[in-house]
Amino acid sequence: MSARKRRGSPRPSPVEAQNDALQRFLPLVSAEELPLLLAELQRPVSQALRANPLKVADPAQALGAWAAAYGWETSPVPYCPTGWWVHQAARPISQTLEHQLGHYYIQDAASMLPVELFTPHNGEPPLTLDLAASPGGKTTHLISRSGDQGLVLANDSSQSRIHALRLVLHTWGSVNHAVTCFAGERFGAWFPETFDRVLLDAPCSMQNLRSTESHPMRAISPRERDSLSVRQRNLLISAFQALKTGGEVVYATCTLSPEEDEGVLDELLRRFPGAVEIVDLSRRLPAPAPGLSSDGQRDFDPAVQRAARLWPHRFGTSGFFSALIQKRAPVAAPEGGPPARSLTREGMAPLPAARVRDLALRQGERYGFPLETVLENCNLELWQKGPQVWAVPRAFLSRFGDLPHESIGLPLGTDTPDGFQPGHDWVSRFFDQHRSxxxxxxxxxxxxxxxxxxxxxxxxxxxxxxxxxxxxxxxxxxxxxxxxxxxxxxxxxxxxxx
Ligand SMILES: C[S@@+](CC[C@H](N)C(=O)[O-])C[C@H]1O[C@@H](n2cnc3c(N)ncnc32)[C@H](O)[C@@H]1O
The missing domain is CATH 3.10.450.720 (Nuclear Transport Factor 2; Chain: A,)
Incomplete structure (x- = not known):
């Protein structure tokens, strides 16, 4: 039992926790900006959504149609072409058929920034690692940005949060992803110099100055904050080691605590001198939102000011922090290979070619669905696990084939005594191509x-x-x-x- 409970002192309420955090952050805000911040905190933050380009051909047009059908008043999120705030809604955005079908994801507008920071890829589709992925909001954004080509390895260390992650990715309709459950600190040793992109949306104290019903703020002790910043530093080091030279890491938190933001970047710069380039985001945002030069006690490396510190009044969001980091040179990583468990031991077997042809023939005859073309275009193979047939990314099989996983790809359907039953999430993703x-x-x-x-x-x-x-x-x-x-x-x- 905690000392607080033994003494019977009540936990601070979310409002008290918010006020405590505000008091702590006030010295970090300039005199000119302070009134803007205080005024902003009086306003409720609007809900926002991000459209799914895998299912919605023209997001702006679709948004217009939803707004008309459901009585929404919207405005665009300036740094995310597929994101909109919904300020008023006759029908709540969580209660539409399109939401159920994964045509959009409900996400705080600040959380739409980090994935937008990655430089658009040209050439080979990227190999992406999402090191702390559950419940998967930003993973869906990574998948949108790569057009569901290449591979997104979505990892989270919490077994209890894996189910939600898998569900979100299946509803989104992603095929080129795999879900794993490991401590993110291990990836640097297991997969050095491997990924084109790594997202670290780090576990944090959530001191973002907006307490909502779904995300109430809670008080954080200095000890808890210190232990979080150690974890964040170790995760960021691992992310950086797992990144290819020339690749990009995005580091993000939904807290405004400098120890968890600029302080963590400062430590990365010290750890790998000459290899870390923090990209200047000032021109990438609709208005400047620089990182801090100091937390009041210590000065940071000036490069950390190139990151984006989203005080709520900057863009009308919750408090947030994001940095884009490029890797200029290889760095040392601990040695040690990843664990291995073959797909066969997982009870999976490749579908024989004759069975694939047969399935393709029937899908073509019954639904007009071009199964073989889709498998080729999306770089997928069919594997059987029990009665289920899965479309599995070749990019996973060729690079990570033996890595123990929670799931890979999307179920195409299930063998039943009545014949093959297509999978809901598969048909939902490729609905337009099921013409009959x-x-x-x-x-x-x-x-x-x-x-x-x-x-x-x-x-x-x-x-x-x-x-x-x-x-x-x-x-x-x-x-x-x-x-x-x-x-x-x-x-x-x-x-x-x-
Ligand atoms: C901020 S949340 C991620 C939110 C997610 N990126 C999204 O957009 O939906 C942080 C996640 O980090 C996970 N986590 C905590 N410690 C971790 C570790 N050592 N390695 C990997 N994941 C970790 C937590 O389980 C939690 O799901």
Whole structure:
């Protein structure tokens, strides 16, 4: 039991925690900016969303259509072309079909900055490591930025947060990713000089000056802060070692504590002199938001001012910190290879070529879906695990084939006694390419279907046990159905019931 509990003193409320943090940060804000910060903190922060270019061909056009349909008042997030604030909403942004389908992700606007900082790739699609990824908001952004080409290795050390990460990536429709669960500190030794991009969205004290219902601020002791900054430093060193020379690391936190922000960058610069280049972000942002030169007790390396410190009044966000770091020279890394467990030991086996051809033929005949072309364009192979068939990234197999993983790629579907049943997330991702085998529902039927009900009556165009792609009158994907005697059985995943 903690000393506080033994003494019976109550924990500071989120508002008290926010006030404490504000008092601590006040000396770091200039006299001219202070009134702006205080005024900003009186305003509620607007919700924001980021559109999914894997599923939405023209994000701006889609945003316009959603705004009209759901009564949203929006404005663009200036540094993220796929991001918008939603200031007013007749229908909440968390309660739409498009949200369920992964057409957009709800994300604080500050959190849209870090991934936008990576330089656009040209040539080979990038090999990306997301070192602390759960629940996966920024992982989806990394996947959008690479067009789901190359590979995103999404890692998080917390087993209890892996399920959420996997779900977010499957809903987003990503195929070229793998999920692992290791301490991020190990990657520098396991994979030195390997990745083109590394994102470290570090575990932090969340002293961001905005306490919301979903993310209440809590008080942090100096001891806790110190131990967090040691962890952040070790994670950033590991991220830097795992990066290829010439590659980029983005370091981000959702805290304004200098010990966890500029202080961590300062230590990286000292650790690897001559190898670390902190990129000047002043021209990359709509207005300057420089890092601090000092925390009041010690002066930092002047290079850390090139980072972005988002006091809430800069862009109307929560407090946030981000830096883009380039690797100019190789650095020493501890020795030690990664653990290995073959895919066969995981119960996975490559699908024989004849079975792939057969599946492709049936998918083509029934849904007009060009399976082999999609596998080729996305650089995927089909593997079987139990009754499930998975589309697995070749980039994972060739580089990390034996690395124990939590999941890789996306399920294409499942073998059932009634034949092959396509996977919901697969069809949702490649919906436009499933041109036939559709069942169109009217408005009343669609509403019932979305409540999880079956559709009464035997569907005409489907053999017994066959899967139908169910759409509404606007042509939106409502899930898959299975034709059985007397009804179309609702196969929407239970997680979407509501
Ligand atoms: C700020 S959150 C990441 C949020 C995520 N990037 C997103 O955008 O949705 C930090 C994450 O770091 C993870 N974490 C904490 N210590 C870690 C470590 N040593 N190695 C890897 N992950 C760690 C936590 O489990 C937590 O999920």
């Amino acid at each position: 085998g559709r069942e169109i529902l009217d408005a009343a039927q669609s509403a019932a279907w979305l409540r999880g009900e079956d559709l009464p009556g035997t569907p005409q165009h489907f053999a017994h046990g066959e899967a139908a792609v169910v759409v509404d009158e606007q042509g939106r994907f409502l899930g898959l159905g299975k034709a059985v005697t007397g009804r179309l059985r609702n196969m929407r995943p239970r997680r979407l019931a509501g």
